[in-house]
Amino acid sequence: MKPALLATLLGALLAAPALAQEPLRLRYADGTAVAGHLAGDSACYSVSAVEAAGGRAILSDAGARLLLFGDTIELQTTSPFLKVRGELAQLALPVTVAAGEPCIPEQFFVQWLPARYPERISYRDGVLYVTNPAAAAAPAAAGAARPQPRVxxxxxxxxxxxxxxxxxxGVAEKDVVLSISQRLAGLLRARGYEVYLTRTRDTLIALGDRPRLANRWKGERPGALFLSIHANATPRRQQAQGFETFFLSEARTDDERRVAEMENASVAFEEKASPSQSSDLEQLLNGLRNDFYARASNDLAGVIQDRMATFHPGPDRGVKRAGFRVLVGAIxxxxxxxxxxxxxxxxxxxxxRAAFQQQLAEGIAGAVDAYFAQHEHLWAESPR
Ligand SMILES: [Zn+2]
Incomplete structure (x- = not known):
């Protein structure tokens, strides 16, 4: 047996303290005591125990992402594995669910964190000591920069x-997508995002104006996303189901071209389509002037598909690319x-159905959280 594996197993054995007689509480030196749940014959704690250490938790359908001591620690319910800086670590017990939230094994707090971040946290005599708790959620190497609002x-x-x-x-796409968008806006605002809607009523906004509005709202801030919400349709007598997310690039398949033509047809309803629009589009598609945003948009589309796949009956039609006027020019x-x-x-x-609209909104909101958490590094190099 390799020494590393032996150490892991020993750690696992040592990590299950006898808790039967003790109340389930995680105690911090500042007097905070977080109540726990019984998981097997050990204790587990909700993410509020991470917040008590000065960290922040972003919940997702699959588990949680913890921003703590300058790292992002990902965990999944029913799994004993953690992911931190691209490496896997293992707890003795899996993360479970209690009161509808991920419940993190006690070992994580009293053993794993002190071993991994000895300068930041220690555990003595049943008490957790956190060094400089106020800084625990901040990136390790960051200066004093205030976080910019995410748009x-x-x-x-x-x-x-x-x-x-x-x-x-008889249900119209324009009404369904407005309802989903408003639900999504509410969810994102509650999570601290600065949210704008290109329309809040049953009005027509020219396709070319939508990204222009978005750029104005974004201003100089680096962290912004543009989400155009639509419902798909097949030509008469053909059938299809499922969900797909597009980013702006040249279409490669007939199916991708079909969706772009359908969505671009909105231009016919505009009072006067600006003659420059199609040449703008061509120019963009020829050069893809902005490889950076194409890559970032492709990533965002992938995160959205992954989230939707957790609840949508599907099928997951994947990430696609096509030349959508509504996406042209968004910085x-x-x-x-x-x-x-x-x-x-x-x-x-x-x-x-309201319930499905809400599910869609929650899925996309979860994807926005996950995207921002995963791509923190991108904004610094944003070409603007
Ligand atoms: Zn549409």
């Missing part, structure tokens, strides 16, 4: 005379989400 621009597709596609149940990662097929009888019914 999210939500673009509900279509509007006014442009209904988008209308489902077999930020920009994607167009086709949340489901409104042309499909079953999905049109689902889209009309």
């Amino acid at each position: 999210v621009v939500i673009d509900p597709g279509h509007g006014g005379p442009d209904t988008g596609r209308v489902g077999p149940n 930020m990662p920009a994607v167009l989400v086709e949340v489901a097929f409104i042309s499909d009888r079953q999905e049109a019914r689902a889209l009309a």
